[in-house]
Amino acid sequence: MKNVKNIIQRRKKSNRKGVVDVQFNWIFVMIAGFVIFIFIISVVFAQKRNADTQAGTSAINQIKTLIEGRQQTGDVYSEIAFPRTNINFMCAEAAQDKYYFTFKIENAERTQLPTEIIFAPQNLATNKIMVWSQAFDLGFPVSVFTYITTADSIILIYDPNYNSNGGGSSYASQIFNDLPSNITKKFVKNDAEIKKYNNYTRVRILCFEDMGCPDAAAYDYINITSAQGAGLYGYGNVTFHKKTDHIYNPQQVVPYITKSGLYGAIFSDNTEYYSCQMSRALKQFEIKRSLVESRLTLMQDDLDDSDCKRDIIASLNLEIDKMREPYLNEENMTWLYRKIKDLDIDNTNLILDSCPKIY
Numbered sequence: 170m171k172n173v174k175n176i177i178q179r180r181k182k183s184n185r186k187g188v189v190d191v192q193f194n195w196i197f198v199m200i201a202g203f204v205i206f207i208f209i210i211s212v213v214f215a216q217k218r219n220a221d222t223q224a225g226t227s228a229i230n231q232i233k234t235l236i237e238g239r240q241q242t243g244d245v246y247s248e249i250a251f252p253r254t255n256i257n258f259m260c261a262e263a264a265q266d267k268y269y270f271t272f273k274i275e276n277a278e279r280t281q282l283p284t285e286i287i288f289a290p291q292n293l294a295t296n297k298i299m300v301w302s303q304a305f306d307l308g309f310p311v312s313v314f315t316y317i318t319t320a321d322s323i324i325l326i327y328d329p330n331y332n333s334n335g336g337g338s339s340y341a342s343q344i345f346n347d348l349p350s351n352i353t354k355k356f357v358k359n360d361a362e363i364k365k366y367n368n369y370t371r372v373r374i375l376c377f378e379d380m381g382c383p384d385a386a387a388y389d390y391i392n393i394t395s396a397q398g399a400g401l402y403g404y405g406n407v408t409f410h411k412k413t414d415h416i417y418n419p420q421q422v423v424p425y426i427t428k429s430g431l432y433g434a435i436f437s438d439n440t441e442y443y444s445c446q447m448s449r450a451l452k453q454f455e456i457k458r459s460l461v462e463s464r465l466t467l468m469q470d471d472l473d474d475s476d477c478k479r480d481i482i483a484s485l486n487l488e489i490d491k492m493r494e495p496y497l498n499e500e501n502m503t504w505l506y507r508k509i510k511d512l513d514i515d516n517t518n519l520i521l522d523s524c525p526k527i528y
Contacts, residue, residue, distance in 0.1 A: 243304030243313050243429075246349045253296040258289050258317075260445035268449045286450050288436040288443065289317035290371060301349050303429040307505065308492070308512035309461055309528035311454045314429045316436040323353040323369045324435070327376040327383055327390070331356040340377050340393070340401045347428075360384050373435060388412050391434060396503070402428035404506040406499065409440050423447075424502040447497050455494050461528060462489045468525055477524035484515040484527055 257273045270287070271279040286305070298317050305312045328341035341356070348354050357363050357374075360383050366372055374390035376382035382392055389412050395405035404426040411420075421440040425431045430447065437443035465485045472478040492508045495501045516527045 243302050245302050246351055247300045248297060248351070249300065250297045253294070256293040256295070256298075258287060258291050258442075260442055260449070262445065262448075266448075266452075268445055268452070270446070270449065284312075284453070285315060286312055286433075286446050286453075287315045287317060288433040288446055290319075290322070290436075291438050291442055293317075293319060295319045295321070299352060301352070303432060305427065305429040305450060307427065307454055308488070308509040309457060311457050312450055314433055314450070316432055318352060318436060319371070320353070321369055322371040322373070323355065323366055324348065325355055325357045325363060325366060325372060325374045327357055327363075327374055327380070329358045329381055331358045338377070338380055340395070341375075341380070343401055344375065360387065363388060375435065382410070385410065386412060393431065396506075399506065402431060404430075404502050407431070407434040407443075409434075409443075424497060424499045426502045426506055444497055451495055451497060458489060458492055465489060465527065472525075476522060477519070480515065480519055480522065480524060481527070484512065484519075488512045488515060489527075 254275050258270075259272070259279075260268060260270045263269045270282050270285070272282065272287075273279045297320055299319065301316045301318075303314050303316070304310065305314050326341050326345050328338050330338050331341065345354060345356065353369075355366065357366075363372075363374065363383060372389075374383060374388055376390055376392050378392055378394045383390055390410050392408040392410060393401075393405065394408070395401050396403060399405065404424065406422050407425050409421045409423070423434065423440050423444055425434055425447075430450075433446060434443050437446070462485065465481050469478050469481050469485070472481070488508050488511050492505060492512075495505045512527065519526055
């Protein structure tokens with residue numbers, strides 16, 4: 170009987186040990202499985218990060234190459250597609266009268282663009298950008314401006330006089346026809362028509378002071394006011410209007426000069442970004458102006474005492490020197506525009522007299 174009890178007790182101990190062993194094995198399997206699962210997940214995420222980094226690097230290189238290529242030629246349109254990503258453009262004043270410009274894709278490092286002048290929305294989430302360029306001339310070639318937009322953006326030209334048969338007012342029609350056909354653009358003549366395009370991610374409304382603008386409380390828009398006698402693409406002011414209630418109406422006015430300058434305002438989000446890029450462009454203008462000045466100085470030394478020499482000296486003293494270091498304000502842009510027109514006349518006269526051109 171005693172032997173039977175011992176056998177039963179040994180079996181119970183053995184069964185308990187077996188249960189403990191089985192439980193331990195399951196715990197071990199669960200821990201090992203969890204560790205393997207975490208390892209696999211970490212590998213997947215690491216590969217995704219690497220893929221995103223490579224895609225981002227590829228997009229950066231494509232965008233940078235495209236932009237740098239556009240800097241050589243004006244009035245060129247291009248498109249570039251890449252995996253959907255976030256792009257940020259930043260222009261800021263680093264120190265007094267010194268500016269820097271960078272762009273960034275996703276989590277990549279910022280890429281500096283020290284000479285390129287780009288007007289674009291500051292933040293984009295897209296898989297394709299549309300790029301257009303225009304030469305920036307101020308009496309002589311200065312730079313090439315690059316404009317960036319996306320397929321889900323639209324430019325609405327507000328013109329109460331628009332009709333589908335006869336077109337719109339002169340400035341409205343001019344700006345509509347001069348924008349690339351690949352960029353989405355529409356005429357609108359009242360607030361009700363603007364609402365038809367609320368499905369676009371970014372809507373830019375253009376209006377002209379002499380034709381009226383949309384409801385100030387309901388819409389963001391830019392109001393273009395060209396200087397009298399200068400035409401649309403001469404010089405003038407652009408008012409960036411932000412929609413508000415009827416109590417406070419914030420409006421920021423900035424000057425523009427030339428066609429490329431006006432389009433810079435149209436493709437920019439705000440006055441700060443536009444003013445920063447234009448200030449960078451005027452710094453480049455000063456460099457080019459000084460080079461033209463040096464060239465004319467050398468030319469007058471090589472010429473005999475003749476009408477050509479006297480004309481070049483006059484241009485050097487009356488126009489080129491007076492255009493020194495302009496700043497982005499209305500008074501400076503007015504003065505600069507007049508000097509540009511004088512310089513064009515001087516250059517034409519030199520050509521007619523068979524003299525070396527200013528530029």
